[in-house]
Amino acid sequence: MDNTIISVKNLSKLYGSEQQKAIRLKKKGIDKDEIYKRTGVTIALWDVSLEIKQGEIFVIIGLSGSGKSTLVRCFNRLNKPTQGSVYFQGEKIDDFDKKRLREYRRDKIAMVFQHFGLMSHRSVLGNTEYGLEVKGLSKEKRGKAAKEMLAMVGLEGHENEPIHNLSGGMKQRVGLARALASNPDLLLMDEPFSALDPLVRKDMQFELLTIQKKLKKTIIFITHDINEAFLLGDRVAIMKDGEVIQTATPQEMSENPYTDYVKQFIDSADKTHVLDVGSVMITPNSIVRLGDTLNFAIRTMKNNGVSSAYVVDKKMKLQGVLTIDNAVKANKSGQTISDVLIKEINTTSADTLLADIIEIASTTPFPIAVVDENFTLKGIVSKAHVLSSMSS
Ligand SMILES: Nc1ncnc2c1ncn2[C@@H]1O[C@H](COP(=O)(O)OP(=O)(O)O)[C@@H](O)[C@H]1O
Ligand SMILES: [Mg+2]
The missing domain is CATH 3.10.580.10 (CBS-domain)
Incomplete structure (x- = not known):
């Protein structure tokens, strides 16, 4: 059985007007910075191919500007690729019409953002049930589902609190509960813990792993922290200048890094999360x-x-x-x-x-x-x- 949920085929995303010229230079082996200098075009993604499996935590790691956010935004079609395609359960999402795209975003995927993206005029519960409200669920049904998810992320008893009362860690718990409440197949998390202080962050990582064991969601998790990547990832894809350099399990990656760049990244990691x-x-x-x-x-x-x-x-x-x-x-x-x-x-x-x-x-x-x-x-x-x- 093919258990691929998302597959990405030869995906490229360029910003700027002289794209054909930029593509020609890229094919000649000129690097991203030089291409930008010569053409004003940014190669945000270049020829990315990936297969993400049902139920795995797939981590995308790379330095700032390497193309991580551009890539996830192609998964929910907030970004339109310049070349290549993204498939969700075998269907090409570029072919979705407006209605299908709306359903896909509402029912199949959910996103958790670094800066929470919560509505400050709504309570904890009001934020958590928002997606279900959009889906048209009754007040009773959406309240029940939202409360369940809030309990799962450890926020039982905080349902009626205003958002501005919460710490960063608690806000991100709400963000997670909101994303899970609509029971999506795929959770996209773009540096969700990067703004949290280290102890809270460790807590949240642990929480996410626990929740994942219970719910078995497919999670695409973005980070620039190799320790976080190796702790959470079933598999990790490492990006540089818009390209994926290596996709592997943490153990495979540390035993056999494809390039010196990958090796350097790994050398900065705490080995105990990799070695068995x-x-x-x-x-x-x-x-x-x-x-x-x-x-x-x-x-x-x-x-x-x-x-x-x-x-x-x-x-x-x-x-x-x-x-x-x-x-x-x-x-x-x-x-x-x-x-x-x-x-x-x-x-x-x-x-x-x-x-x-x-x-x-x-x-x-x-x-x-x-x-x-x-x-x-x-x-x-x-x-x-x-x-x-x-x-x-
Ligand atoms: N809307 C945009 N217009 C022009 N350039 C962009 C835009 N969005 C991202 N970029 C550029 O694309 C590259 C990848 O950015 P991004 O995907 O945000 O990286 P990351 O999330 O890894 O930090 C960067 O060089 C960035 O400056
Ligand atoms: Mg980003």
């Missing part, structure tokens, strides 16, 4: 089996210079941790490994992001055991592994 446990874990060098003698276990730990070892059964299924102190004590009193095994231990899976285990890694007395779905021991990851991967 599997990419830094190591094989434990002292594994002890449940049936081994304590003498053997002690020798193994001493030989490897470690003070604890993971204990597995015959099938490599993790049983717990044995510390050298416990082993020595137990050995003196004639006990077995099972008697002194620590079973309450932290485990994680290979596909967990490092960012998600930092807290555990920094407090746990032992390296964290990496196990698969059958609890088979796959490796270990220590605080040192996590920290060194963050700084590299």
